[in-house]
Amino acid sequence: EEELVRNALLEFISKLSNTNGYLDPTWGWNSSSYPCKDKWRGIICDNEHFHVNKIMLEGYNFSGVLDARILCNVQSLSESLMAIGVTNNNIHGENLEDIGNCSKLAYLLIGGNQFSGELPVSVSRLINLKILNVSYNEFSGSLPDLSQISGLTVFQAQDNQFSGPILDIDFSTFSYFNVSYNNLTGPIPDGAKRFKESSFIYNPQLCGAPLPKNCTKTSLDSKAEPVPGDSIPPPKSIPDGAKLFKESSFIYNPQLCGVPLPKNCTKTSLDSEAEPVPGDSIPPPKPKNGGVSKDQILMFAGYILIGLAILSIILLWLYKKGKTKEEKIDTDNKVAAVDDSNRSFSTVELKGRTEFSTASAESGIASSSLIVLTSPEVNGLKFEDLLQAPAELIGRGKHGSVYKVECGKAQGMSLAVKRIRDWTLSTNEFKQRMRRLDQVNHRNVLPVVAFYSSRIEKLIVYEYQQNGSLFKLIHAQEHPGNLTSPPFDWSTRLSAAAKIADALAFMHEQLLHDRIPHGNLKSSNIFFNKNMEPCVSEYGLMYVDNQDLQQSIDFPTSKNTLQSSSKELDHNILFKADTYAFGVILLELLTGRMVLNDGLDLASWVVAVLREEWTVEVFDRKLIREGASEERMVNVLQVAIKCVNKSPEARPSMKQVALAIRVIRDDDERSMDVSELSMTRSFANLL
Numbered sequence: 001e002e003e004l005v006r007n008a009l010l011e012f013i014s015k016l017s018n019t020n021g022y023l024d025p026t027w028g029w030n031s032s033s034y035p036c037k038d039k040w041r042g043i044i045c046d047n048e049h050f051h052v053n054k055i056m057l058e059g060y061n062f063s064g065v066l067d068a069r070i071l072c073n074v075q076s077l078s079e080s081l082m083a084i085g086v087t088n089n090n091i092h093g094e095n096l097e098d099i100g101n102c103s104k105l106a107y108l109l110i111g112g113n114q115f116s117g118e119l120p121v122s123v124s125r126l127i128n129l130k131i132l133n134v135s136y137n138e139f140s141g142s143l144p145d146l147s148q149i150s151g152l153t154v155f156q157a158q159d160n161q162f163s164g165p166i167l168d169i170d171f172s173t174f175s176y177f178n179v180s181y182n183n184l185t186g187p188i189p190d191g192a193k194r195f196k197e198s199s200f201i202y203n204p205q206l207c208g209a210p211l212p213k214n215c216t217k218t219s220l221d222s223k224a225e226p227v228p229g230d231s232i233p234p235p236k237s238i239p240d241g242a243k244l245f246k247e248s249s250f251i252y253n254p255q256l257c258g259v260p261l262p263k264n265c266t267k268t269s270l271d272s273e274a275e276p277v278p279g280d281s282i283p284p285p286k287p288k289n290g291g292v293s294k295d296q297i298l299m300f301a302g303y304i305l306i307g308l309a310i311l312s313i314i315l316l317w318l319y320k321k322g323k324t325k326e327e328k329i330d331t332d333n334k335v336a337a338v339d340d341s342n343r344s345f346s347t348v349e350l351k352g353r354t355e356f357s358t359a360s361a362e363s364g365i366a367s368s369s370l371i372v373l374t375s376p377e378v379n380g381l382k383f384e385d386l387l388q389a390p391a392e393l394i395g396r397g398k399h400g401s402v403y404k405v406e407c408g409k410a411q412g413m414s415l416a417v418k419r420i421r422d423w424t425l426s427t428n429e430f431k432q433r434m435r436r437l438d439q440v441n442h443r444n445v446l447p448v449v450a451f452y453s454s455r456i457e458k459l460i461v462y463e464y465q466q467n468g469s470l471f472k473l474i475h476a477q478e479h480p481g482n483l484t485s486p487p488f489d490w491s492t493r494l495s496a497a498a499k500i501a502d503a504l505a506f507m508h509e510q511l512l513h514d515r516i517p518h519g520n521l522k523s524s525n526i527f528f529n530k531n532m533e534p535c536v537s538e539y540g541l542m543y544v545d546n547q548d549l550q551q552s553i554d555f556p557t558s559k560n561t562l563q564s565s566s567k568e569l570d571h572n573i574l575f576k577a578d579t580y581a582f583g584v585i586l587l588e589l590l591t592g593r594m595v596l597n598d599g600l601d602l603a604s605w606v607v608a609v610l611r612e613e614w615t616v617e618v619f620d621r622k623l624i625r626e627g628a629s630e631e632r633m634v635n636v637l638q639v640a641i642k643c644v645n646k647s648p649e650a651r652p653s654m655k656q657v658a659l660a661i662r663v664i665r666d667d668d669e670r671s672m673d674v675s676e677l678s679m680t681r682s683f684a685n686l687l
């Protein structure tokens with residue numbers, strides 16, 4: 001029997017990894033060993049009977065196929081197998097209908113892959129399922145019938161192409177349910193109304209609470225004319241985390257844009273009326289009778305483009321000829337300021353590279369300046385210097401784009417210029433905020449070097465951090481081919497967490513009365529400076545207000561839209577979205593997993609696994625292999641779980657969190673000292 005299981009697993013991994021059976025020998029998978037006795041990587045067994053319980057091969061970038069027949073048609077294996085976890089690879093499925101034979105499965109985790117076609121009906125027979133994650137794939141057809149699976153707690157099906165209605169089943173056992181970004185139709189069943197709006201968004205024909213769209217007769221009628229702009233969901237840029245994957249992971253998604261796809265998320269492509277790329281499968285919405293035809297639209301667009309080109313030439317000419325305005329000294333902020341009215345940043349695509357240029361100009365009403373804050377290296381830096389320096393687009397986030405600028409005036413310093421999108425703070429409010437932030441310094445918070453604010457453009461200049469972000473450090477390791485990234489061991493992770501927590505606690509304390517939390521904390525906004533010290537970037541750039549506060553209760557992150565702020569808002573609660581975000585960072589450090597869906601997926605996955613008392617399962621295998629102290633990892637996990645509590649009031653303050661992490665870090669350092677000491681002693685004994 002053991003041999004049958006071994007052979008099945010070897011065949012399974014050979015197809016999954018697409019390497020004709022070749023695997024890193026340190027994984028232990030070979031025909032002269034046994035999966036349980038020899039502890040093959042990714043195999044978790046029942047140690048009493050040596051039965052394979054779980055196959056956990058998540059985030060290894062495998063690009064082959066998951067053949068369910070191989071696993072589920074070997075009786076001794078299918079009878080013991082409780083979990084198949086292959087999320088975040090690049091795999092397809094084969095013989096998926098045989099998954100129904102793995103009847104003991106409690107965890108089927110295949111999200112973040114390239115599965116396509118219909119989800120097999122046999123999934124509905126997996127009545128022991130507790131977590132079903134099929135999200136971020138290309139599944140189509142109807143959602144599985146979950147009515148027989150009475151113990152299901154988590155169902156993740158977001159970002160697929162599922163169509164048809166959501167069946168009205170008993171949702172009372174579910175702690176998480178997400179079917180957003182599909183093509184589902186009809187009303188949301190009553191039982192599912194308790195989930196948040198984010199669980200359903202971007203299903204153009206879904207209606208009813210919690211979505212804002214009412215189920216009118218028309219929206220219930222599947223043959224009804226689609227509402228213009230509704231039939232094609234707005235294009236989505238590929239999240240930063242997913243940019244590590246190959247282009248092939250994203251192709252044939254007409255509405256997806258950004259790196260690694262060749263299709264840029266330009267304003268037009270992010271505009272819901274963007275033209276689909278030729279060959280894309282979704283036809284453009286038909287003009288209604290009496291509406292404007294496509295030809296007419298093209299004609300008008302042509303006129304507008306010609307008009308804009310002429311206007312740009314005139315303005316460029318005026319700019320070159322224009323008088324140089326006098327520099328004025330901003331005394332209260334030890335800054336050099338240049339009046340840059342009549343100019344704005346704009347980008348032009350130049351053979352695939354993006355450069356700043358002065359090609360467009362503001363209407364001439366706004367008056368704006370580049371404010372250079374105290375930084376000896378860039379003293380005297382002017383807005384023109386930035387405009388003239390070559391700039392390279394290095395990434396686009398939710399709130400704007402970042403350019404790397406090599407500016408001679410910055411004495412060899414490379415700059416990262418963040419261009420903030422959609423920020424509705426007035427120029428004065430923005431300046432006030434930047435000046436206030438400039439007064440609060442912490443060694444683990446990246447200082448703003450300069451900023452620029454006009455009515456339509458807000459730029460923040462940072463020093464470019466070439467050691468990369470925490471996000472890259474955690475996730476670069478997942479790619480087997482990546483030999484360049486330094487090891488990110490437990491003590492480095494713990495020390496980074498302690499420093500980040502200290503920095504946030506300090507900033508919160510200093511900026512409590514100014515009501516300025518970070519507002520957009522995540523691992524991609526934490527950089528390692530030249531001394532490999534973690535530095536929190538973008539502190540306070542996002543405006544968190546009353547509405548955001550409500551949102552932070554529903555969702556962990558905040559929006560940057562400015563609404564009327566309310567004085568009675570509890571200051572402490574305002575900062576609790578940062579606590580949540582810090583908790584997600586802790587989970588990322590502990591699990592090595594990607595954060596999707598603003599951390600909700602990671603948090604609910606961890607909570608669900610812990611509920612099953614699989615504590616060790618959640619930890620990054622690299623940490624386990626390294627021999628990191630399980631006890632201290634569990635301690636950090638407990639802090640993280642408190643931080644991601646759904647109720648903001650129940651979350652600890654960053655001051656409390658910082659203290660807790662510091663205690664664990666000190667304990668860890670002491671234990672290393674002790675083990676070093678005992679090693680020295682034993683060496684001494686040998687001498």
Ligand SMILES: Nc1ncnc2c1ncn2[C@@H]1O[C@H](COP(=O)(O)OP(=O)(O)OP(=O)(O)O)[C@@H](O)[C@H]1O
Pocket residue numbers: 240394395396397398399400401402416418462463464465466468469520524525527537538
């Ligand atoms: N100071 C910096 N030094 C080096 N790289 C940077 C710097 N600031 C940003 N980047 C890089 O630029 C890219 C885009 O950053 P950006 O902050 O826009 O994205 P994000 O953090 O994913 O989204 P958001 O808009 O929500 O902050 C990221 O890859 C980030 O690592």
